[in-house]
Amino acid sequence: MRHARSVQLAVRSPAPQPPPTPSPLDRPAAGRRFLVAHLPCFRLERCGWQADDLAVLVAEEKSALRVQAGTLAAAREGLRRGMTVSEARAMCPDVRVELAEPPEVERADLHDLARLFERLSPNLRALPPQAIAVELTARLKGGEPAALRRARALLEDLGHACRVVIADDIRGALALAAWWPDDAPLRDTLVPPGALAEALAALPVAALGPSPSLLDRLELLGLRRVEDLARLDAASLSGRFGVEGLHLHRLARGVPADDPLDPPPPPGALTLRRQLPDPTADLGAVLHVFTELCERLCVALRAREQAAVRLQLRLTLEDAEPFSLPLRLGTPRRDPRALVDLAHKRLERVKLEGAVEGLTLEVLEACPFLGQQQGLLDRSGAQEPLDELLARLSDALGEAALYCPALEPRHRPELSWAARAPSPRAMRRGSPPLSAPAPRPAMLLREPQPLRVRLGADGRPRAVEVDQHWREARAARGPERLVGEWWTEAAFDRDYFRVELEDGRALWLFHDRVGGDWWLHGLWD
Known part of the structure; x- marks a missing residue:
C-alpha cells in the first residue's frame, strides 16, 4: 500500500537527532497501555480472499470503478488505491476484482471481530476500516509479550493477516502498525513505556493521521517526518495549527492522548466524550473535535442500524458552569456533516x-433507520426541508413555542383543543374534513372575559360595552346552548351568541345560565 512505501523510504534516510524527551508531566501514567491490531487485508479477507491472493476491492469513485483496497500480494505488484480497474489490469492482468459492500456492513463485521478480544480486556474499540484497539490491564498472564502472541493467534486462526503493536497511545500504535513496507514481513512490535516518540520518529507525518489541509500545510513548511514535528515549540504550533496541530505535536513527542477505551456501550446508551489538551475559545477548534465525535457517533449508529433524532452537546468550561446545547433533527439522521452544520449554526449565536475544556455528545433519542427516499421529480428539496425548518425553529425558540393545535373530545370550547408537537408528516397529509355544530371564531381568548350587555325584548344582546363605550348590535345570532361536565365541579351551562357591532366587529358571547353573567369568549376576524 502507498502508506507502507512511504515508511520504507523514511527508514532508509539518515538517522537524525532524536526528538526531545517528554517532560515528567508528559510521561504516560503507569499501567496505561494499548494493543492495536492492524489487518491490512481485512476488507478482502471478509469476502473470502487471502493475503497472498492477487485481488483488489473496487467501488464507484469519480465516475469510474477504482481500487479501494488490496491484498498484500496486490500491493507487492504495485496496485494502489485510486487506480481504475483498467489501470490495475494493465499492470497485472491476473488480478481478481471484488466489488465493495456498503461501509456500514464492513464496520459491523469489524465490530463483531473486535468483540472476540474481550478475552484480553473488556475495554476495546473497532477502528474502521481495518484495525482494532484494546486497552491492556497490568494483570495479564504472561504480560505484554503473551498478549501480542494471543492477539496474533486469535486473528491468524480466523484467516487474517495482521501486525500487532503495543504502545502508550492508540494512535501511535496504529501508525506503527499501519505504516509498514509492503515487501517486509508483518512483525509485531512492543514499544517500551515512554519510548513512543523514538519509535515514531522516522515515520512520515501523514502516519499520525492529520487532516488533508493540515498535512499540506505541514509539508509546505518542510515538516515531513514525525521527528521534525516533535522539535517544534508547542505554543507556536497551537497558535498556527490549532487544537489538531497540538494533538499531533503531543503524539509526536510520545505523549498519550487522554482517550481511554471504554467498554462497548449498552444498547440504549450512546455518549461520547473528548477532553481537550488545553482550554480553547476558538470555535473552529471546538468544531474540529466535535466533528470527530460525530464521525464516531455515526459509526456506532450505523452498527446499530439506527439514526439520531435528538442530541445534546455538553461543553465543560474553564472556571464556569458547563453549557448544554440541545440539538433536534427534523428527520432521523446519521450523517456527520448534517450534525456538524447544525451545531455550527447554533454555536455561532x-x-x-x-x-x-471538554465535549460530551449524547444521543437523547434514536430510532431505527429506514433510509431516505429521494423524489425523482420533486424540486422542493432545493429549499429548506420542512423537517429541518421545524427543528431549527424549535431549537431557536424553544420546544414550547412551536406547536400545532389538535382537537380534543371536549364540549367546553376553551378545552376543546390542545397544543401538539408539530409533525411534518401530518402537516403534509393535511387535516381531515371536520364538521362543527356551528361556526367557531378564529380567535379564542385564553379565558372568558366578563362583559356588560343590554338585552332586547327577545332576550338577545342589543348593546355591548366594549372599551368603556356602549356599542349597538346590528345582529345577534343564537343562542347555541353548550352544556357538559355535569358530573364534575366544573359543570357548565352556556348560551352562545354571535354579535355583530355597529363598528364592524363580531364578538362571540355567552350567557352563563348558572351564574347569570355575560362573558366575551372570542372574536371573528
Whole structure:
C-alpha cells in the first residue's frame, strides 16, 4: 500500500537527532497501555480472499470503478488505491476484482471481530476500516509479550493477516502498525513505556493521521517526518495549527492522548466524550473535535442500524458552569456533516462564559433507520426541508413555542383543543374534513372575559360595552346552548351568541345560565 512505501523510504534516510524527551508531566501514567491490531487485508479477507491472493476491492469513485483496497500480494505488484480497474489490469492482468459492500456492513463485521478480544480486556474499540484497539490491564498472564502472541493467534486462526503493536497511545500504535513496507514481513512490535516518540520518529507525518489541509500545510513548511514535528515549540504550533496541530505535536513527542477505551456501550446508551489538551475559545477548534465525535457517533449508529433524532452537546468550561446545547433533527439522521452544520449554526449565536475544556455528545433519542427516499421529480428539496425548518425553529425558540393545535373530545370550547408537537408528516397529509355544530371564531381568548350587555325584548344582546363605550348590535345570532361536565365541579351551562357591532366587529358571547353573567369568549376576524 502507498502508506507502507512511504515508511520504507523514511527508514532508509539518515538517522537524525532524536526528538526531545517528554517532560515528567508528559510521561504516560503507569499501567496505561494499548494493543492495536492492524489487518491490512481485512476488507478482502471478509469476502473470502487471502493475503497472498492477487485481488483488489473496487467501488464507484469519480465516475469510474477504482481500487479501494488490496491484498498484500496486490500491493507487492504495485496496485494502489485510486487506480481504475483498467489501470490495475494493465499492470497485472491476473488480478481478481471484488466489488465493495456498503461501509456500514464492513464496520459491523469489524465490530463483531473486535468483540472476540474481550478475552484480553473488556475495554476495546473497532477502528474502521481495518484495525482494532484494546486497552491492556497490568494483570495479564504472561504480560505484554503473551498478549501480542494471543492477539496474533486469535486473528491468524480466523484467516487474517495482521501486525500487532503495543504502545502508550492508540494512535501511535496504529501508525506503527499501519505504516509498514509492503515487501517486509508483518512483525509485531512492543514499544517500551515512554519510548513512543523514538519509535515514531522516522515515520512520515501523514502516519499520525492529520487532516488533508493540515498535512499540506505541514509539508509546505518542510515538516515531513514525525521527528521534525516533535522539535517544534508547542505554543507556536497551537497558535498556527490549532487544537489538531497540538494533538499531533503531543503524539509526536510520545505523549498519550487522554482517550481511554471504554467498554462497548449498552444498547440504549450512546455518549461520547473528548477532553481537550488545553482550554480553547476558538470555535473552529471546538468544531474540529466535535466533528470527530460525530464521525464516531455515526459509526456506532450505523452498527446499530439506527439514526439520531435528538442530541445534546455538553461543553465543560474553564472556571464556569458547563453549557448544554440541545440539538433536534427534523428527520432521523446519521450523517456527520448534517450534525456538524447544525451545531455550527447554533454555536455561532452562543457566547460562552469560559474557554472549552471538554465535549460530551449524547444521543437523547434514536430510532431505527429506514433510509431516505429521494423524489425523482420533486424540486422542493432545493429549499429548506420542512423537517429541518421545524427543528431549527424549535431549537431557536424553544420546544414550547412551536406547536400545532389538535382537537380534543371536549364540549367546553376553551378545552376543546390542545397544543401538539408539530409533525411534518401530518402537516403534509393535511387535516381531515371536520364538521362543527356551528361556526367557531378564529380567535379564542385564553379565558372568558366578563362583559356588560343590554338585552332586547327577545332576550338577545342589543348593546355591548366594549372599551368603556356602549356599542349597538346590528345582529345577534343564537343562542347555541353548550352544556357538559355535569358530573364534575366544573359543570357548565352556556348560551352562545354571535354579535355583530355597529363598528364592524363580531364578538362571540355567552350567557352563563348558572351564574347569570355575560362573558366575551372570542372574536371573528
